[in-house]
Amino acid sequence: MPYCPKCCDEFQDWVEECPDCRIKLVDELPPLPVEVVREGDLVHIVTAPNEIEARLWKGILEDNGILSMIKVAESLNLYLSPLALEHRLYVLEEDEQEAMEILDGVITFEPEVEDS
Ligand SMILES: [Zn+2]
Numbered sequence: 001m002p003y004c005p006k007c008c009d010e011f012q013d014w015v016e017e018c019p020d021c022r023i024k025l026v027d028e029l030p031p032l033p034v035e036v037v038r039e040g041d042l043v044h045i046v047t048a049p050n051e052i053e054a055r056l057w058k059g060i061l062e063d064n065g066i067l068s069m070i071k072v073a074e075s076l077n078l079y080l081s082p083l084a085l086e087h088r089l090y091v092l093e094e095d096e097q098e099a100m101e102i103l104d105g106v107i108t109f110e111p112e113v114e115d116s
Pocket residue numbers: 004005006007008009018019020021022
């Protein structure tokens with residue numbers, strides 16, 4: 001069966017072009033892209049004061065089956081050691097609630113200062 005590589009519709013054998021997308025049909029759909037964590041799906045849950053804490057928390061989340069990502073906070077001071085840099089911990093949106101509950105028992109959240 002031919003498929004449209006763009007809209008993934010399936011067509012009769014005699015169809016050569018997708019009427020919607022106006023592109024040539026292919027015999028097989030290209031393999032789905034490997035599922036990747038998109039940045040948009042990640043939510044920032046907590047900021048660690050340094051790399052050690054961040055790794056610790058990440059490890060705790062992983063022990064609970066939650067994947068997380070660490071991002072180093074931007075700093076203009078290039079001479080600061082990573083140990084003195086804030087590290088932000090991100091998790092997938094769907095894991096946010098659970099991750100917060102897990103970390104709640106481990107760390108004390110400090111209220112974040114919102115930029116106004
Ligand atoms: Zn199409």
